[in-house]
Amino acid sequence: xxxxxxxxxxxxxxxxxxxxxxxxxxxxxxxxxxxxxxxxxxxxxxxxxxxxxxxxxxxxxxxxxxxxxxxxxxxxxxxxxxxxxxxxxxxxxxxxxxxxxxxxxxxxxxxxxxxxxxxxxxxxxxxxxxxxxxxxxxxxxxxxxxxxxxxxxxxxxxxxxxxxxxxxxxxxxxxxxxxxxxxxxxxxxxxxxxxxxxxxxxxxxxxxxxxxxxxxxxxxxxxxxxxxxxxxxxxxxxxxxxxxxxxxxxxxxxxxxxxxxxxxxxxxxxxxxxxxxxxxxxxxxxxxxxxxxxxxxxxxxxxxxxxxxxxxxxxxxxxxxxxxxxxxxxxxxxxxxxxxxxxxxxxxxxxxxxxxxxxxxxxxxxxxxxxxxxxxxxxxxxxxxxxxxxxxxxxxxxxxxxxxxxxxxxxxxxxxxxxxxxxxxxxxxxxxxxxxxxxxxxxxxxxxxxx
Ligand code: HEM
Numbered sequence: 252x253x254x255x256x257x258x259x260x261x262x263x264x265x266x267x268x269x270x271x272x273x274x275x276x277x278x279x280x281x282x283x284x285x286x287x288x289x290x291x292x293x294x295x296x297x298x299x300x301x302x303x304x305x306x307x308x309x310x311x312x313x314x315x316x317x318x319x320x321x322x323x324x325x326x327x328x329x330x331x332x333x334x335x336x337x338x339x340x341x342x343x344x345x346x347x348x349x350x351x352x353x354x355x356x357x358x359x360x361x362x363x364x365x366x367x368x369x370x371x372x373x374x375x376x377x378x379x380x381x382x383x384x385x386x387x388x389x390x391x392x393x394x395x396x397x398x399x400x401x402x403x404x405x406x407x408x409x410x411x412x413x414x415x416x417x418x419x420x421x422x423x424x425x426x427x428x429x430x431x432x433x434x435x436x437x438x439x440x441x442x443x444x445x446x447x448x449x450x451x452x453x454x455x456x457x458x459x460x461x462x463x464x465x466x467x468x469x470x471x472x473x474x475x476x477x478x479x480x481x482x483x484x485x486x487x488x489x490x491x492x493x494x495x496x497x498x499x500x501x502x503x504x505x506x507x508x509x510x511x512x513x514x515x516x517x518x519x520x521x522x523x524x525x526x527x528x529x530x531x532x533x534x535x536x537x538x539x540x541x542x543x544x545x546x547x548x549x550x551x552x553x554x555x556x557x558x559x560x561x562x563x564x565x566x567x568x569x570x571x572x573x574x575x576x577x578x579x580x581x582x583x584x585x586x587x588x589x590x591x592x593x594x595x596x597x598x599x600x601x602x603x604x605x606x607x608x609x610x611x612x613x614x615x616x617x618x619x620x621x622x623x624x625x626x627x628x629x630x631x632x633x634x635x636x637x638x639x640x641x642x643x644x645x646x647x648x649x650x651x652x653x654x655x656x657x658x659x660x661x662x663x664x665x666x667x668x669x670x671x672x673x674x675x676x677x678x679x680x681x682x683x684x685x686x687x688x689x690x691x692x693x694x695x696x697x698x699x700x701x702x
Contacts, residue, residue, distance in 0.1 A: 278312035278604070286317040289327055289613070290353065292685035295589060302630070305329055305618035314604045321355045325592070325611040329618040331625035331642060333602055337593055337612055338646035344593035344612060345380045346649060347371070351592050352688045353613055354482075361483035372483070372490050374530050375537035376652065377591070383521075384648060387530070390519040391538075394512050397655040403443060407660055410438045411667045419671070419701040424678050427695040428551045436546035439660055440539055445511055446500075457496060458543050461489040462689065493536045494528075501531050512538075542653045545587035546660050548684075548691025552585030553577060553665075555695055556632040558677045563634050568669050576634045578661040582643040584632050586617040589690040591645070616643055617690060675699035 285304040288294040294301040308315065308329040318324045328334050337344045350359055350370040362370055371378045376388055393399060414431050421430065437455055446454065504517035516534045519526040526534075557564040567573045595610045606612070619642045621629040626636065644651035651657065679696030 278315055281308070281312055281315045281317060286319040289317060289615075290319050290322060290355075290687060292687055295617075295687050295690065296683045296685040298683065301617075302621060305615060305621065306623075309618060309622060309624075314601060314606065316610075321357070322353070323356060323359075323611060325353060325613050326606065327613045327615050327618070329615050329622075330602075331619040331622040331640075334614050334616065334619040334642060335646050336601060337614060338649070340599075341648040342381065343596055343599055345596055346384075346591070346593060347378045347380045348594040348596070349592065349611055351378055353590060353592055357480055358483045361480050362486075365483065365487050372486050373533040373536060375533045377537060377541075377649065381648075386521050387519075387534070388652065390515060390526075390534070391512065391652065394515060395652050395656060400656040400659055403439075403656070404659060404663065406442050407439055407663050408667065410435065410442065411660075411664045414438075415664075415667050415671060415701075418668075418699075422698070422700055424696060424698045427554055427697045428547065428692050429694070432547040432551040432554075432692075432695075433543075435550065435664060436543050436660060439546075439656075440542050443656075444513055444535070444539070453496070454539065457489065457492050458540055460492065461486070461540055462544060462686075490536070493539075494532045497532045497535045498528065501528070501535070538653070541651075542657065544689050544691070546657050548587040548689070549578075549581045549585050549657070550661060550664055551692045551695050552587075552690075553581035553661075554675065554697065555677070555681055555692055556581070556584055558675055558697065560632050563632060564675075567634050567665075568672070571666065571669070573634050574662055574665050574669070575658075576636065576638060577665055578658055579638045579641050580632060580634050580636060581661060582657075583620045583626075583636070583641055586620050586643050586690045588643070588645070589617045589686075589688060590615050591649075616645075671701045673700040673702050 285307060288301050288304045291301075294304075305327075308327055313329045313333060314326050316324050316326055328337050350362070354362070359370055362372055366372060376384060379387060414435055418425065418431055425431065433455070437451065437458070441448070441451065441454065500513055501517040504511070504514040508514040508518050513535065516526065516531050519531070521530075557567075567577050590613050593612045593614060595606050595608055595612065597608050599606050619625070623629050625640060625642075644654040644657070675697055676699070677696065678698040680694075681692055681696065682694045684691055684693045
């Protein structure tokens with residue numbers, strides 16, 4: 252997972268470039284291979300060439316237009332500063348006007364035909380803009396505030412201990428992703444939504460079905476999806492399954508409302524009218540899914556990196572005060588959300604470069620997190636960086652609603668694991684997800700000894 256940036260550049264065959272200037276008046280033409288990398292799930296799984304491609308873009312043409320067959324043209328936003336700026340100006344760069352992840356044209360067409368014109372198969376906060384976005388976000392804002400999620404700490408700790416006890420019983424080895432990291436956020440979310448333990452396998456199946464539509468086994472030509480139509484259809488099927496699961500829960504919470512999160516959503520009033528079924532189901536769906544893979548990925552990404560950087564593991568084991576730094580570095584390093592899309596609503600100049608109305612912008616968090624202008628030695632996993640510079644939870648109006656919960660989950664997990672861990676090492680071939688959207692390990696075989 253580690254590697255220095257010059258080495259990465261030579262791997263990709265791209266020329267190392269001059270230091271980035273503050274104002275790029277004559278940006279260099281983007282080598283054709285870079286566009287292909289940005290849409291290739293396989294490139295995200297292997298990462299070396301992709302990171303070199305991002306470095307080239309940051310240094311030479313950070314907002315250049317990319318045209319790849321099968322996709323509408325898009326502009327990758329690759330520097331930390333530009334990602335912050337685009338996210339901050341959410342009135343100009345909107346989330347809902349077009350697909351909010353980079354999808355092939357065929358997927359977009361199918362989504363629109365299934366929905367009667369909308370590019371979105373669900374309607375969550377992620378696809379909304381003002382004035383709806385703040386109204387819907389308001390419904391659960393209090394629930395996800397730092398002080399509110401702190402009340403869940405005891406339950407989260409019990410869940411973490413249970414999984415770590417289970418790990419101790421499998422010291423001969425386990426797949427850390429499947430047997431530990433995936434289950435942890437699922438159990439936390441289920442506790443938060445007060446869902447019965449007996450639903451665990453069903454809910455995990457639903458989430459995995461949704462992710463299967465993202466994590467395509469890479470096609471031989473490395474394109475985004477072997478079959479874009481199948482991708483959209485799978486997504487649609489997963490949405491319908493979630494609807495079957497959540498609709499009765501919402502109905503029950505409407506009949507006998509409580510203080511719980513499902514009741515808050517079920518009984519929300521938007522602009523004088525009760526929230527619609529589609530929006531309520533979408534809301535629960537995004538809470539369950541957005542918090543599942545991301546937290547699991549950041550934890551398993553950290554374990555992978557700690558195995559490869561034993562000095563960092565020793566450092567954090569000997570100073571528990573560093574655990575919050577480990578949490579931030581885990582999220583920066585792994586970038587569980589690798590990109591989201593925005594659409595420009597007017598002609599603007601961004602950091603000295605022209606962006607036209609209608610342009611589709613790809614906020615490349617994976618690149619922003621490795622920006623050498625924002626982080627020293629960005630390609631090193633290093634515990635103890637400035638925690639305020641983390642971009643992996645997004646920025647601005649759409650900043651991750653679950654960020655405090657996510658941090659608490661990770662903090663508690665490492666607080667429980669590290670004192671009990673004598674040693675840990677990778678015992679097989681770890682693999683990353685083959686997805687341009689969701690990032691992190693998909694398999695992490697490890698051996699370890701617990702104290
Ligand atoms: C390490 C863990 C996590 C990471 C890296 C992460 C990352 C992100 C990012 C980058 C966004 C911004 C998307 C955009 O600007 O379009 C976002 C939004 C969101 N996240 Fe997270 N997330 C994590 C955990 C969670 C958890 C635990 C939950 C809930 C239980 C959650 C719920 C949401 C929701 C609902 C949004 C949409 C917010 C909005 O559009 O207003 N996330 N997340």
